[in-house]
Amino acid sequence: SQKIEQNSEALNIQEGKTATLTCNYTNYSPAYLQWYRQDPGRGPVFLLLIRENEKEKRKERLKVTFDTTLKQSLFHITASQPADSATYLCALSYNFNKFYFGSGTKLNVKP
Amino acid sequence: DAGVTQSPTHLIKTRGQHVTLRCSPISGHKSVSWYQQVLGQGPQFIFQYYEKEERGRGNFPDRFSARQFPNYSSELNVNALLLGDSALYLCASIRGGSYEQYFGPGTRLTVT
Numbered sequence: 373s374q375k376i377e378q379n380s381e382a383l384n385i386q387e388g389k390t391a392t393l394t395c396n397y398t399n400y401s402p403a404y405l406q407w408y409r410q411d412p413g414r415g416p417v418f419l420l421l422i423r424e425n426e427k428e429k430r431k432e433r434l435k436v437t438f439d440t441t442l443k444q445s446l447f448h449i450t451a452s453q454p455a456d457s458a459t460y461l462c463a464l465s466y467n468f469n470k471f472y473f474g475s476g477t478k479l480n481v482k483p
Numbered sequence: 484d485a486g487v488t489q490s491p492t493h494l495i496k497t498r499g500q501h502v503t504l505r506c507s508p509i510s511g512h513k514s515v516s517w518y519q520q521v522l523g524q525g526p527q528f529i530f531q532y533y534e535k536e537e538r539g540r541g542n543f544p545d546r547f548s549a550r551q552f553p554n555y556s557s558e559l560n561v562n563a564l565l566l567g568d569s570a571l572y573l574c575a576s577i578r579g580g581s582y583e584q585y586f587g588p589g590t591r592l593t594v595t
Contacts, residue, residue, distance in 0.1 A: 406582075415588050465582075
């Protein structure tokens with residue numbers, strides 16, 4: 373079965389720096405990879421989607437890369453702010469009938 | 484537009500009981516997915532429904548079932564509750580053509 377690995381240790385960075393979060397997967401590459409933000413006690417919020425034939429996607433301060441050779445996606449937040457502090461989840465899908473989520477990485481941005 | 488709504492917000496049940504959770508998708512969204520999220524873990528996929536038909540099913544026992552109604556709202560049913568069913572149950576609707584999932588606030592189920 374598909375295994376998705378996200379760093380379970382919290383990532384602590386200083387405000388203004390770039391945060392980089394990693395999502396690694398086993399087995400064959402998904403057709404789509406998504407990143408979500410989740411705040412405590414709330415449902416995940418969709419951020420970005422990248423397809424297997426795309427190398428990079430950007431949205432404002434966010435950037436996602438997708439390397440099917442390394443079986444890895446990187447999620448970057450540039451000019452990070454304390455308001456960016458949350459848990460970030462990656463999710464994979466092969467046919468959009470089923471989604472697999474990682475356990476998430478908690479990001480702490482210190483002022 | 485209103486977001487995805489779920490009811491109830493919180494629920495406490497006893498082992499062996501049955502529970503029904505409800506979800507209303509964003510207007511115009513025809514697909515609904517259900518997830519179980521245990522504290523400290525990512526959401527685990529349970530079901531996806533599109534146009535009232537089951538399109539995907541996760542690795543959950545037959546005690547879990549769901550259905551979707553003509554207005555695209557959905558119910559998740561869990562029979563013979565176990566302590567391990569205690570979790571946050573999330574519903575998500577998908578905007579057609581975009582593959583973006585919009586999650587509701589979830590129902591916190593506690594089984595004692």
